[in-house]
Amino acid sequence: MKTQLLVAACAALALSAGAVEAKPGKHITAAVADAARPEADTRRDADRKPAEMLEFAGVKKGMKVADFIPGGGYFTRIFAKAVGPTGKVYAVTNPPPANAPNPPPIQAIAADPAYGNVQVVATGIASFALPEPVDVFWTSQNYHDLYLTRFNLDVPQADKAIFNAVKPGGTLVVLDHAAAPGAPVAETANTLHRIDPAAVRRNLEAAGFKYVGESKALANPADDHTKGVFDPALRGHTDQFILKFRKPK
Structure with missing residues (x-):
């Protein structure tokens, strides 16, 4: 029995840390090295570790990927090159x-022939429906936006829309700025643009996902979680969590 518990503990540790330490595949390193990426993106690579993030997410050639609330498309371009011409990237956003x-x-990214496999789904971040289920659903530094007062969203509805968008056996990865454990979710989302990772896990498990593990690649113990993420003293170097979930088959 003790041996079984030890094996289980080691497996859990491998899921939470070992996966992100794996060497990124050549398709991922080539996507990050894409010469068409703007300098404004590439100069952030050292802080955002995109190759490690895609490896942790398990992005492979030919996959269908959803980039949820993609912002300026930092990850969208990388996904597009990593999945290649036989893959597809859906950028899920609110209508302009x-x-x-x-x-x-x-x-503009979707209209660029260099990223012809990108399709924008601008039907709203709480009630969207993708043209097809995806292998990987990804959101970076934006899950807390679901709690922003100005959006007035039904967060469980948004979580269910995410669940419905993923293939059975598919993966969801949530990367966001960490709030202090137990901090009120709506308060920290609106004032600091942070969220308690435990709250994210509760939400997504309630929606039907199974927790797989986490990466500490973007953790910053020096961040005490009291400053807003745009504070000049901290911007770009917040304590960030990366949680991986799987949709049951």
Whole structure:
């Protein structure tokens, strides 16, 4: 019995740490090295560790990937090159404001022939439906946005939409800025743009996902979780968690 417990503990440790230490595949390193990526993105690579993140997520050629709330498309471009021409990337976002003077950056990426496998799904982040289920559903530094007062979202509904978007056996990865353990979720999301990772896990397990493990690749013990993520003293170097979940088959 003790031996079985030891094996289980070692397996759990491997899931939480070992996977991110694996050497990224050549398709991932080539995607990160893509010469078409803007300098504004590439100069952030040392802090964001994109190759390690895609390896942890298990992104492979030919996969279907959802990039949820993609922002300027930092990861969208990398996903597009990593999955290759036989794969697909769905960028899930809110519709742009009717009076927006210019299209969102993610629309420009989807219109670029270099990223012809990117499709924008701009039907809303709480009630979207993808054209097909995906192998990997990814969100980076944005899950806490579901709690922003200005969006007034039904978070369990959004979590269920995410669950429905993933293939049975598929993977969900949530990367976000860590709040202090037990900190009120809505408060920290709106004031600090952080969220307690334990709250994220509770939400997604309630939606039907099974927790797999976590990566500590972006952890920063020097961050005491009291500053906002845009504070100049901390920006780009927050304590970040990366949780992996799987949809049961």
